[in-house]
Amino acid sequence: MAGARAGASSLIKLEAPEIDMETLATVHEPSYIEAIEQFCLAGGGALDPDTLAVSASWEAAKRAAGAGHVAVEYLSAGRADVAFLAVRPPGHHAESARAMGFCLFNNIAVTAQELITKGLRVAIVDWDVHHGNGTQSTFEASPDLLYVSFHQHPFYPGTGSMSDVGVGEGLGTTVNFPFPAGTAGDVYRRAMTEVVHPMLREFAPDWILISAGYDAHVDDPLAGLRLVPADYAEMAGGLAPLVSESRILFFLEGGYNLEAIERSVAATLKGVEGRPVGDARPSLESPTLAHQVVDELAARIAKFS
Template structure:
């Protein structure tokens, strides 16, 4: 069974008028999954909020308190944290619930209660560094889930595949010195946030455990898929992960307004199928996918539909 994690409070996080990372993204996803009948084929979960101690697996306590205060003091407006990252009074709770979904999902998959899971969360996480909120992200959901698995001694080698069109600078930075958590990113380059060059490959114990595949604007879908299949398989063979996490942004879609790659919803379905097959070969099928970006509502909803459909059929 595939788990689907969602909480209505995600809709209350509001980054300000005209912001592309808006509640309508999840409303579009929900409407599409309902229309397609996929809601009847997944197990739905409403997660609880991640405790501060869980957030502190990655983020310093004073950073967590700063986010809580910025959110608590926002009143009926917004507190700006960087050029494009703002919080409202519900943002801290939404962010706790996003990280909470990630941790609950990996726990249920690991215990065999679910085959795999998708977390339809916001705010997203992959740009958040240990003590820096940026790029619409407050807490790094995928990093918290990975670290939680390692600390619980529930998994020893975790592969994070990040196919959001932007480089996940936060996730890379957090695990740059770690040999037990591999970070693989395919992203458009040059593009925000500017990191993710091929020669950024990890340091110390983490040397070789970061792999960046920067792709020029207008890279075709077939070329992207060929590179994705080849690189992801090669990483799995060499690293031998026992858990697969996806930072699943859908902004590499050809209709996305923030970038210039050429993927379609069908392509995202094929990538999902391949990722699920890799998880089956290397990780006893253990796969949890977390929503990151995706800003064209139609493209996002339809890509998530293909993604979830493949997660269901691959189990």
């Protein structure tokens, strides 16, 4: 995990501590936590066709889930401006009692739940190319958490339709942008400025947490979207002013091109600080269908406001 103050020259590196079981159980069922422990300590194997674990995965998963707590402490105390949690395994597919999509525990959900328990309002923006089904299912009935996801559709895990808008008291606090393959930064910019920023201003979160996957990058081998590092910088730079200073943290989710991740993470942090990225933005244009997703979401959101 890293926190930064006044640029990369003052990067603070922190080791993520293991989460305590009580905090983990605010999101995951105790019987599931115990099953993961037993599975890993018995040597591991395949939890599903995508999700493998070895004995060391138990400690890694506990540290990944525990990182957010320390980041929040550092930011709250004014010891860092922004935190980036470079943890593995990722988390946004993990449901209350189900591992999937490389995820064992839902790192961002655990941190969000901790903040909500303190009476704070939290927004999660998920720009991983896959829908964060675990995060959505954890909070879909919560009025205290706004979940926004940009993802490729149709694509794994198949969830995240525009008609998912939250349930019960959480109605209107789930927003999904299912984008077709080929979608690029032009549409992401529109979605942010026309839909997400106005929603965030109205929701007025105390914290913004970002499921920062980098598998929507144009060079990612798994997916078919076309973002470049400058797009991540612009998204991060647009979100940061919507919350008080030092109240934004990024959780690494997916991303399967290491060079693309490296450049995009650097761009993300520069974006938060308003520093130039120096990465020329190619004039990629999204398919018409992608623009229609933004148009439809804008119209639907208007109904709830």
